[in-house]
Amino acid sequence: MTRRVLAAVLGAVLLAAVAVTYGVYTTTADRTPVAAASGLSLTGPRIMFRSTAPGSKGRLALVAKDDPGGPREVSPLSCLRVYAAGGTGTCLRPDGALTTYQIAFLDRNLQVQKAIPLVGIPNRTRVSADGRMAAWTVFVAGDSYNNGRFSTRSGLIDLQTQDMVDSLEFLSVTLDGHPYQAADLNFWGITFTADDNRFYATMSTAGHRYLVEGDIAAKTVHTITENVECPSLSPDGRRIAFKSAIDNNPTKGWRLTVLDLATGTRTPLAETRTVDDQPTWLDAGTIAYAIPHGPADADIWSVRADGSGRPTLLIPHAESPAPLG
Known part of the structure; x- marks a missing residue:
């Protein structure tokens, strides 16, 4: 092989590696379609x-909402959980070489504007509809009452x-x-x-799990009902999607359920498989x-919020969904 041919081969390999990394190649290793990522934004x-x-x-x-199984735009950001709303994004991610983590706050162009350390292993994140408020949940160990098992913060x-709270x-x-x-x-x-x-959030104590409503200014929370985990408020503010422990026993798994707050x-x-996730409202x-x-x-699935229909595969090889617009 001549030097020119060798250089061409090496250049092609390098270009392919860069393309896969930054999302300008046509497919990933399993042929998941990838689109050009030149205009990544939270629009x-x-x-x-x-x-x-x-x-x-x-x-x-990111994928187009009307073609979720189509080409995906891939950011250089590596995250364990993500969410976005109102032009603000969150990325729960490792913080350097040590086993520490942080929540990074992203602007509309997915640029990190601020990051704060997290004491624990990232598990959940949410952003308010207008992008002003952000939240996180982590797993922690060492609480004396918990016999060495993980707790949450x-x-x-x-x-x-x-x-900040x-x-x-x-x-x-x-x-x-x-x-x-x-x-x-x-x-x-x-x-x-x-x-x-x-x-809204989940609170556990004395073997019970409660849906609680919190007031940030008053620094209070109060219980509403039991057996509600990982709540997600609907766009109209009237319903909560959540995972409900089967027979009120988490060892049996969870059933996706919607609660009408008024009644x-x-x-x-219609999803009967166990779902250990904080669901997301794609629309009303x-x-x-x-x-x-x-x-x-993992794969992202969707299901009707009124109990009808059947689950539909939305985005293969994906998790932690957040609708934009």
Whole structure:
């Protein structure tokens, strides 16, 4: 082989590697289509997600909302969980070479504007509809009451004022109408209301899991109902999609369900597989969520929010969906 031919071959290999890395190649290793990534932004109508496809595994990616199985735009950002709304994105990611993590806040062009450290392993993240508020949940170990098992910590930040609640455990709790304190309080799965002051989340204590409503200004939370995990508030603010422990026993798995906040009516959805995820509202009538399969891989599925229909594969080799626009 001549030097010229060798140089050409090496150049082609290098170009292919760069293309796969930055999303300008036609497919990933498993032939997942990849589009040019020259205009990445948090503008819609798109769906942002974490890619689990070979060649782009762990990268923040986007697809057209009307063609979710089509070509994906792949960002250089590597994240463990992602979310976005109102022109603000979040990326939960490793922080350097050590086993530490951070939440990075992204602008409309997916540029990191700020990052804060997280004490624990990233698990959930959400952004308010107007992009002002952001939340996170992490797993932590070492709580004396928990016999060495993992606990959770959830916090939130006002990106306009920079005011932050490091952990919801610092807030005053009212359980069934009475003030409540306990060492084993755990919170996870925050979802914001439209006013940027209130939120919903899951609280666990004494073997029970509650849906709670929080007031950031008043620094309070109060319980609403039991057996609601990882809530996600609908665009109209009237319903909550969540995972419900089967027979109120998480060891049996979870069923996707929608709660009407006004009436308390619970509607099990047509997805009968166990879903260990915080669901996302793609629109007023559709829920998206991830189903894992194989080592470090998952697919995003969708299902009707009224209990009708059947699950539909939305984005293969993907998780952590967030609708844009």
